[in-house]
Amino acid sequence: MVGILIVSHSKEIAEGTKKMANQMKQEDIPLEAVGGTKDGHLGTDADMIYKKLEDIEKDDGLIILTDLGSSVMNVEMAIENFSEEIHQKIRIANAPIVEGAIYGAVEASLNHDIDQVLSAIETIKLLDKRNE
Amino acid sequence: MVGILIVSHSKEIAEGTKKMANQMKQEDIPLEAVGGTKDGHLGTDADMIYKKLEDIEKDDGLIILTDLGSSVMNVEMAIENFSEEIHQKIRIANAPIVEGAIYGAVEASLNHDIDQVLSAIETIKLLDKRNE
Numbered sequence: 001m002v003g004i005l006i007v008s009h010s011k012e013i014a015e016g017t018k019k020m021a022n023q024m025k026q027e028d029i030p031l032e033a034v035g036g037t038k039d040g041h042l043g044t045d046a047d048m049i050y051k052k053l054e055d056i057e058k059d060d061g062l063i064i065l066t067d068l069g070s071s072v073m074n075v076e077m078a079i080e081n082f083s084e085e086i087h088q089k090i091r092i093a094n095a096p097i098v099e100g101a102i103y104g105a106v107e108a109s110l111n112h113d114i115d116q117v118l119s120a121i122e123t124i125k126l127l128d129k130r131n132e
Numbered sequence: 133m134v135g136i137l138i139v140s141h142s143k144e145i146a147e148g149t150k151k152m153a154n155q156m157k158q159e160d161i162p163l164e165a166v167g168g169t170k171d172g173h174l175g176t177d178a179d180m181i182y183k184k185l186e187d188i189e190k191d192d193g194l195i196i197l198t199d200l201g202s203s204v205m206n207v208e209m210a211i212e213n214f215s216e217e218i219h220q221k222i223r224i225a226n227a228p229i230v231e232g233a234i235y236g237a238v239e240a241s242l243n244h245d246i247d248q249v250l251s252a253i254e255t256i257k258l259l260d261k262r263n264e
Contacts, residue, residue: 008148008230009152010148010149011148012145012147012148012151013144013145013148013149013230014146015144015147015150016140016142016143016144016145016146016148016167017140017142017145019141019144019174020141020145020174022197023174042151042152042155055228067152067230067231067234068231068234096229096230096231097228097230097231098140098145098199098228098229098230099199099200099228099229102199102200106180112181116250
């Protein structure tokens, strides 16, 4: 199963998103979340991200959901510590963090491969939110 | 100033997003968040949303950010309780909840009107997240 790692500037957003994704998925998938700095402030920490990346199952690929651009930089720093083989299995999604993690967890739990999951969450239609 | 109301199924996502939006904005704007059910589970509650809608400043318009489709239904039920005049000032954004709330708070704090803020957050480019 493809895994999902949620990386937010906010520990609350990371944990809340993980809970929502867990509730929506059909089957168990590798699903982890990390957010905030070591001293509990808003921000991300390459070291904390690295530790989560080390622990999470990555055999079938891993998709990382982020919030702001600056979290991507720390994610990329964390990924640099792994071998090229592992590096190839990790993708940063161009998708909204909450909606992408939830739909991604559902797609991954249906046993879709990493390209299918990534494609699904990068083309999420948010149009159903609008009141017309 | 245009206001922003964050409505999530998760209290943690709602509160975390509010903190991030608060940190990014340039000036004070009406900014509130509500999430979860009365008994603390994942979900939304029309009554809780109504109370937040009642309290928040709406004179210059209010943009509501939601996560999943089912929160939109409860938001619409809550809005129904207000007069047509107020109703016209409230818009549900077709935008990702976290990224939309953050960019929306920044745009609103620059004293942009509701159409400008809505247009900005509904066309957010998430492409800078991708590692190529």
